[in-house]
Amino acid sequence: EAGVAQSPRYKIIEKRQSVAFWCNPISGHATLYWYQQILGQGPKLLIQFQNNGVVDDSQLPKDRFSAERLKGVDSTLKIQPAKLEDSAVYLCASSFPQGAGLLAFFGQGTRLTVV
Amino acid sequence: SQQGEEDPQALSIQEGENATMNCSYKTSINNLQWYRQNSGRGLVHLILIRSNEREKHSGRLRVTLDTSKKSSSLLITASRAADTASYFCATDGGSGNTGKLIFGQGTTLQVKP
Numbered sequence: 001e002a003g004v005a006q007s008p009r010y011k012i013i014e015k016r017q018s019v020a021f022w023c024n025p026i027s028g029h030a031t032l033y034w035y036q037q038i039l040g041q042g043p044k045l046l047i048q049f050q051n052n053g054v055v056d057d058s059q060l061p062k063d064r065f066s067a068e069r070l071k072g073v074d075s076t077l078k079i080q081p082a083k084l085e086d087s088a089v090y091l092c093a094s095s096f097p098q099g100a101g102l103l104a105f106f107g108q109g110t111r112l113t114v115v
Numbered sequence: 116s117q118q119g120e121e122d123p124q125a126l127s128i129q130e131g132e133n134a135t136m137n138c139s140y141k142t143s144i145n146n147l148q149w150y151r152q153n154s155g156r157g158l159v160h161l162i163l164i165r166s167n168e169r170e171k172h173s174g175r176l177r178v179t180l181d182t183s184k185k186s187s188s189l190l191i192t193a194s195r196a197a198d199t200a201s202y203f204c205a206t207d208g209g210s211g212n213t214g215k216l217i218f219g220q221g222t223t224l225q226v227k228p
Contacts, residue, residue: 104158106159
């Protein structure tokens with residue numbers, strides 16, 4: 001079974017620039033998550049999708065971050081414009097089935113450095 | 116906001132010793148999970164314990180759950196250098212069937228050969 005694919009693996013941008021991350025979840029997984037992990041901290045949930053609908057985006061900084069999941073499969077996370085404090089690893093995960101007993105499978109992450 | 120608080124933040128032991136990590140959480144839960152993260156990699160699921168379970172084993176891992184104290188512990192027995200990683204607990208925050216997954220800050224474990 002193929003895992004969660006993310007790209008790019010690394011990205012360096014200047015502040016105020018834009019950046020986009022892509023995630024392809026495991027086939028058949030209805031739930032997709034984007035997490036932000038700052039160095040030395042635990043993953044912080046940014047947004048959770050169930051198929052192509054948003055379940056939770058309460059911690060997504062909506063003035064600069066946006067995410068979509070077209071057709072309930074692949075997802076993109078965009079930051080525009082980036083700030084220095086956005087430097088982190090962005091993790092995508094998917095899970096199946098919904099609810100009790102769900103297990104999340106994570107991609108390798110995209111390490112973003114904003115200079 | 117983060118749900119769990121792991122304790123200790125960092126742990127260093129010798130190979131062959133046991134490692135115990137604790138997690139406390141704030142809200143009611145349906146289940147609690149432990150994940151492992153090697154440096155520079157994604158997280159890997161280790162074990163899930165449901166709110167009506169008190170203890171669960173998987174190989175060298177033993178997880179306990181005390182819902183009255185809102186705490187869980189992960190015990191790794193006979194540790195190996197390859198166990199060196201960060202360990203995170205995660206809960207569903209009592210969210211029912213929404214699939215929510217909230218992580219703690221993690222414990223960094225170093226196992227010296």
